[in-house]
Amino acid sequence: MKPPAPYLPVPSPALSQADHEALSDLYIRGTPANTLRAYERDLIYVTAWKQARFDLPLRWPESEATALAFILDHARDLGDAPEEDIARQTAEALILQGLRKSLTCPAPSTLDRRIASWLAFHRMKNLTSPFGTPQVKQARSKARRAAARPPAPKSQHPVTRDILEQLLAICRGSRRDCRDRAILMLGWASGGRRRSEITGLMFEDVSLKDFEEKSLVWISLLETKTTTKGETPRLVLKGRAAQALVHWIEVGEIQDGPLFRPISKADRVLKRRLSPDAVYQIVKHRLKLAGLPEDFASPHGLRSGFLTQAALDGAPLQAAMRLSLHRSMAQAQKYYDDVDIADNPATDLLG
Known part of the structure; x- marks a missing residue:
């Protein structure tokens, strides 16, 4: 399973073509298949979110304002938001595309995973991520606490x-x-x-x-x-x-x-x-x-x-x-x- 280009390290003038191909192969072999599948889903989601939210493609590196908007859009229930609310409109567009299930606030773990993937894409491109800035890190921490919920058991009962x-x-x-x-x-x-x-x-x-x-x-x-x-x-x-x-x-x-x-x-x-x-x-x-x-x-x-x-x-x-x-x-x-x-x-x- 060869991942799309955003998953792979950016070409470097310091490396020969052969060395770059060897580095890309190392990324592929060193990344579990389940992680590659998660990367693919998350890249599709964040790309669609930014297109619906700003009518723009992803940028590398992404802006701090976009990172904050992503956190804010996923830190509250949008069912009670006004119809003209841009976050609600974006969520509805994602629902129509089958990328989001509802207007309710996503689980903190889901938000964390998507941000982690976005961070990984920046690292692969040797770029600084906006999710590491103090304001964005604090907003992410507050969002995690605000949306905290009791963890759902993976099995209704233990098989004792x-x-x-x-x-x-x-x-x-x-x-x-x-x-x-x-x-x-x-x-x-x-x-x-x-x-x-x-x-x-x-x-x-x-x-x-x-x-x-x-x-x-x-x-x-x-x-x-x-x-x-x-x-x-x-x-x-x-x-x-x-x-x-x-x-x-x-x-x-x-x-x-x-x-x-x-x-x-x-x-x-x-x-x-x-x-x-x-x-x-x-x-x-x-x-x-x-x-x-x-x-x-x-x-x-x-x-x-x-x-x-x-x-x-x-x-x-x-x-x-x-x-x-x-x-x-x-x-x-x-x-x-x-x-x-x-x-x-x-x-x-x-x-």
């Missing part, structure tokens, strides 16, 4: 051990059942893996050298949202989870290539990789078969469920984070804080 057992109970005997059982157990027991991490696994990422003697399976993740290539530690599956994964490898006759794959209606394992969205469909399907609402939890419930269960069982936060690979202790701590204090193992210290 009792819920996981219900999902596993209806994975009985077909190849599809074996695959889904392995996905659920690996996704939960290895620390709460994200969908992309599960579907990105290759057969070569799994080591079975300790399975026969110790019932251990080692897993190497290429990279995650919080780690880069070569920095991700090996993860381990033990006991039932290790057995479920090995059983799937045997039943699916997986000898190389993607670890988890689609299965045809005839219960035949296909060769291509399972998509991240398929993990969402698997969780939804298994919830339904277990007699739970389909929207009871999302795949992120495996991640939140692992950490919630770790808190319920009294596992130290640092130990859980070694598997979940959370970079922020504050972020991981939220799952521990969500556990009812009456269920906290520390309340039983006296017996």
Whole structure:
């Protein structure tokens, strides 16, 4: 996936054409695919916003006045604004283009991401961004606080051990059942893996050298949202989870290539990789078969469920984070804080 020119470093007279091409290639290889997709969406949005707001294309570097206007336009609800309000008119134009959903104030995280992308474009062009000036930085900080809202959970409920057992109970005997059982157990027991991490696994990422003697399976993740290539530690599956994964490898006759794959209606394992969205469909399907609402939890419930269960069982936060690979202790701590204090193992210290 080659990104458009605004994502790449600006040509420099100090570099030869070959060196510039090598630098551009370095930017492409060193930027995760998800980040490139976010850059593309954000560049389309800010370009359309400025065209609708000022009838002008983007400038490099952008002006401080434009940066302030962008923050102000995205720091309030526009539904009650007068129809002649330029910010409202701009938002309506973006809605018509399918780039904005409503006139309500965007989430602070959305504004932060778009500004971060805009900043990145300036850095790539070796230019100073207006978002670094004192007034714009202060306005951005005030906008973030003014629009603050309680974070929405990524999964309605955590898939704790009792819920996981219900999902596993209806994975009985077909190849599809074996695959889904392995996905659920690996996704939960290895620390709460994200969908992309599960579907990105290759057969070569799994080591079975300790399975026969110790019932251990080692897993190497290429990279995650919080780690880069070569920095991700090996993860381990033990006991039932290790057995479920090995059983799937045997039943699916997986000898190389993607670890988890689609299965045809005839219960035949296909060769291509399972998509991240398929993990969402698997969780939804298994919830339904277990007699739970389909929207009871999302795949992120495996991640939140692992950490919630770790808190319920009294596992130290640092130990859980070694598997979940959370970079922020504050972020991981939220799952521990969500556990009812009456269920906290520390309340039983006296017996």
